[in-house]
Amino acid sequence: MKKRKRIYFLLFLTTIWFGILLYKLVDIQLISTKSYGPINVDLLENSVEQRSHQMLLSSGRGTILDRNGEVLTSKASYDIVVSPTSEGQQVGKRVSQILNLSANKLEKLIKNLDKPTYLSELLTIEIDQNQYEQLKELDKEGFYAVERSKYEDPIIAQHLLGIVRDNPSLYKDRYGQENLLNKSMPVGISGLEKAFDSFLISKEQEKLLFHVDAKGQPMFGFDLLFSGYDNDFYPLKIKTTIDSVLQMKAENLMDDYKMQKGGLVLLDIQSRDLLAMVSRPTINKENPYMQNSVENQMLTRHFPGSVFKTVVAAAAIEQNVIDTQRMFNCSVKIHGDEPDPRDLGELNFAESFAQSCNRTFAVLGTELLAEDEKLFDQYADKLGLIGHAGWTGDIFKYDAFKQFPEEQKGVIWGEESHRSDQNFIRQTSIGQKDVKVTPLAVANMMATIANNGIKKEVRVAERILYNNGATMAAFSQEEDSTNQITPKTATRLRELMQLVTEVGTGKYLNGLSIAGKSGTAETGNNQFNNYWFAGFFPYENPKYAMVVVDIEQSAPSSNIYNVYREMVKYIYEKEN
Known part of the structure; x- marks a missing residue:
């Protein structure tokens, strides 16, 4: 009797054990094939990896486009997958003819292969579209013409577009989980790549797959399979407002005039779209954080010097404290007790603005704040100089x-x-003192003045697109009508800025229909100054606002006027 109970008990345990085993098998084979275990392993993908060879076509990360739809953040290229098969050796002659290569050299390379390989990894070669189309027409086993997309750090607008790097800890911090795919998963660490990372980050890599034997040789011939996105929606694209032609010109000018630290911002006045943004120094690709090279100087606060007098002038005009007959002693420094080396003599308000007389604005500032100590804040806000100048709003689920x-x-x-x-x-x-503003905000202030005091945020991304070109989300522009200078004040400021380039500190720009304000700021280090010119053009019908700034320059003068002048001339020539 006891023996029979033991047998029943053992049968029961065996049945339970087989039941658990059967459940596990069903779970592995049918239920949890895409997400198995506590770390959600993709069993199907891992099993394919064990019996197949993979060749990466694209990381699957989304791309950033310029205003005309040209790709800015990845390099599309044509290539050939070459297989170590006899058919691959035989077709070498025809391939070599199309690519203008030595047939013998190509055949030797193919013979020495032990696995399928991209031809670009064997030879330094670039395949153009015409060659690619010819290669596609060849119906031979042993090679396969493909389109690849390879991420490269941007050639232009480095700081604006940003860069991506493999960073597992950042991925986990940003998305609250580890990279479960256990593959390269680059994330944006700066610029638009960082701002739009959640839209651009890869959901699935695009690969070519083929079965291999134990030695890694292709099985069943050279039958390639595509693995990747199975719809027309992903990866996403970010369409920006950047004009690549103007951006490249701005980059070249900064390099031609050897601007070591500083940059340029160019805006469309009506739309407030960013057309170009250059920051120097360039990013250290090997170590972006060395000496903070990844920092975009156009989004960083700097001492503006006399550019800030625009705010004081706006406050003085609207507060009706300007007496056109009043003269200021511009031969003394701001406190009035020491001679000024410039010795400008007696100047009225308009002349003081044009010649950037410090004493005049020190007197006016003191008088204005005696009435209301927050006037500077109010008018800096009206001109879009403090706060964030860049586009902020609700988009999609953010x-x-x-x-x-x-x-x-x-x-x-x-x-x-x-x-x-x-x-x-x-x-x-x-x-001076504690005043610091970003070049982007200064450019937006100029656009606000040129646009009759209308305030808007600066936009660099126009819309988010699905891979098929359809719009997923758009970034609309709205006027901020809550706190503006009056059109009359804007008109008066434009007139003052025209004097700057006609007879004042910016007269080097005379003749190009430019209006603006110069600035030279002490940085706290006697050896270095910040040099600015901010303005808009053409004066009669303003279309562009632009800032050029040379930061922490040790020389007694700067090339900002040369850069500004050449950029304006180029834009005029391009339009005509």
């Missing part, structure tokens, strides 16, 4: 999405007590 997440806010005061200190007020009035 609230308060920022197109320029790396953009720093402008600041005017270091401490609240400085608003009531006349020494600090005088220095602040000429864009």
